[in-house]
Amino acid sequence: MDTNIKYDDFTFEKLGDDIEICISTEHRFGTDAFLLADFAKPRHKDSVCDFCTGSGIVALLMHKNSRPKHIFALEIQQKAHDQLRISLERSHIDSITPVMGDLKDWKSEQELDVITCNPPYKIDNTGAKNDLEAVSIARHEMMCTIDDVCKAAARNLKFGGRLCICNRPQRLCDIMVAMRGNGLEPKRVRFVSKNPYTAPWLVLVESRKGGNPFLQVEPSLFTQGENGGFSDEMNRIYGLDSK
16 A cells, blocks of 8 residues: 655544554545444445545444444545545554445445445535535535435345445435435434524435335434533543543
8 A cells, every 4th residue: 555645734633542644635534424424324244335524534434333244445536545544554444445436336245234435425516615615525425426326335235235324414305215216214303402402504414225114313412511510411422431
């Protein structure tokens, strides 16, 4: 693996004692990545792929917290792909395979148990775009849509396999339609809010390939505790001491 790649804006953050992630101006990460990795919770025996992996944060968090058998991390942008390769080299991780490619074309050599995706949230040609094209690609459906994600997931999941995604609550109807239209039955939904008095800012959705109709709406996740800091659940997800 060649990690002698020269960019002038790489920095590194620790995700644990032995895991470092490479971040850049275009390819960073936020709270939604931690929430998605925790929501998906792959099993030790699972083969997993993270679509639209960006810097690889969701893949790295699943490796850190769940240790599935293997994780493919699929990304279409070269710089983000390079960042993950560097992170894996620095962290000495060989159970994550970075894949440079388009999810609309990609086919795994084996059927997968779990696919995760933190997709672009905004419909293309809506809202202001960032001056950096890479950031716009990550935020707007310029390179893939929710339907593209669901089609690719259906093609790569085994029967009973799970697709777990996060998005803005305003896109929930689009998500459900795309999942069911591609043979992925929505099975679990969880909304994320700052506190009980604010509207949700994120929704987490799990579907199963070939699943029967039945949707479980889980209790809301609140990111803020009564004292104004992180809630106990967020402390757990971040791996922080809740005291």
